Amino acid sequence: MSKYITVMDKYHITSERYELLFLYENIYGIFRPREFIRDYRKSKYYDLIKTLHFDGDSLEDILKDLAFFVRAGRIELKVNDVVAIKINGFLTCYRYCGLPCNLQGEHPEFIKVDNFLVDEKERYISDIHKEYFNEAFPGTSICHVYRKSNHPDDYYLYTVTAKSSDGTYCCWSSWNSLTESLNHGHYGLKTEQNCIDILQDLFNDITDEPDQYGMQQNVYSNDDEEEKQQIGIKESNIIPINKHRGR
Numbered sequence: 346m347s348k349y350i351t352v353m354d355k356y357h358i359t360s361e362r363y364e365l366l367f368l369y370e371n372i373y374g375i376f377r378p379r380e381f382i383r384d385y386r387k388s389k390y391y392d393l394i395k396t397l398h399f400d401g402d403s404l405e406d407i408l409k410d411l412a413f414f415v416r417a418g419r420i421e422l423k424v425n426d427v428v429a430i431k432i433n434g435f436l437t438c439y440r441y442c443g444l445p446c447n448l449q450g451e452h453p454e455f456i457k458v459d460n461f462l463v464d465e466k467e468r469y470i471s472d473i474h475k476e477y478f479n480e481a482f483p484g485t486s487i488c489h490v491y492r493k494s495n496h497p498d499d500y501y502l503y504t505v506t507a508k509s510s511d512g513t514y515c516c517w518s519s520w521n522s523l524t525e526s527l528n529h530g531h532y533g534l535k536t537e538q539n540c541i542d543i544l545q546d547l548f549n550d551i552t553d554e555p556d557q558y559g560m561q562q563n564v565y566s567n568d569d570e571e572e573k574q575q576i577g578i579k580e581s582n583i584i585p586i587n588k589h590r591g592r
Contacts, residue, residue, distance in 0.1 A: 358469065361396045365429060365436075366466045367522075369497035372398050373407060373430040376461075377423065385425060385440075386458070388465045395420070402432050408439070408455055427461055434497055436462060474505065477525055484510035488537050493519060494549035495558045504547070504560075506540040516540035518547045 358366070365374045376391035384390060399407065407430050414420040422428075424443045429436060438461035442454050474487055485507045493502035503520040505527070514537045518529040534540055548560040 359393065362393050365393070365396065365431060366462060366469070367500060369431075369434040369500050370398060371400065371402070371432050372396055373411075373428055375420075375422065376427040376429060378425050378427075386461065388427070388429075388462045389468075391427060404430060404432065404437060412454060427458055428455070429462060434500070438462065473522065473525070474520075477527070478507065481527065482507070485515070488514070489541075490520070491544060491548075491560045493547075494551070496549060496551045499549065504544045506537050506544070508537070514540050516544055518544055 361374065364370060365372060374393050374396040376388060377394050378385060378391050382390035399410075401407070411420065411422070411428060415422050422441045422443075424441060426441045427438055428441065429438045431437075438458040439455035440458050442456055470490060474490060478485055478487055488506040488508055490506075491504045493499060493504050501521060501523045503522060504516065504518050505520050506514065506516045508514055509532075513532070514534040515530060515532040516534070517527050517531075520527050531540065531543055534543075545560055550559060552558045
């Protein structure tokens with residue numbers, strides 16, 4: 346019997362790194378820079394050396410606990426280590442500076458790092474979708490990939506818009522990233538906005554804040570600036586996804 350090849354196997358992602366990038370468990374990870382790295386801002390130059398699940402939903406409490414564990418010798422942090430904290434799917438990263446903790450609640454030893462894991466996550470999603478489309482739909486290029494839902498249990502479900510070689514657009518309202526299966530397609534649409542309208546109607550929103558947690562929190566976008574202008578999507582709406590509230 347042939348072994349089932351998972352996304353982690355195919356793209357050489359450890360289970361811990363995959364969980365931190367894509368799942369919704371409350372977890373933090375410690376990233377350590379490799380020697381002689383070129384860019385301290387990018388996670389691809391870091392090794393994930395430790396992960397830990399936790400209860401609660403307060404960043405302040407996690408930072409306070411980390412500071413205590415470092416002082417007590419229970420966790421080793423080195424200068425330039427990055428701590429990535431995921432709470433209900435929302436990821437926040439801090440660089441460790443080795444400064445003493447202020448017991449009044451501020452933590453000058455941690456400096457917030459924006460977009461630390463964004464490029465890595467976007468690259469994996471881009472590679473996965475491009476490989477599938479090249480095989481299943483030759484002549485079709487991806488425009489955008491969105492979350493199908495902001496429910497934590499639907500972390501593996503996406504929707505896709507694409508442009509065909511004949512100039513028309515198409516979309517699919519279900520891409521299962523675990524099984525790599527694409528379903529419920531709509532074809533021959535005149536504009537990508539037609540696709541987006543269809544997918545927007547099918548988006549599963551469990552919050553009362555669609556502007557902040559809705560479908561437009563994009564996970565992958567075509568880098569073609571001319572096409573972005575053509576479809577009229579604002580730059581703020583074509584950023585990698587990292588804002589999803591929990592249950």
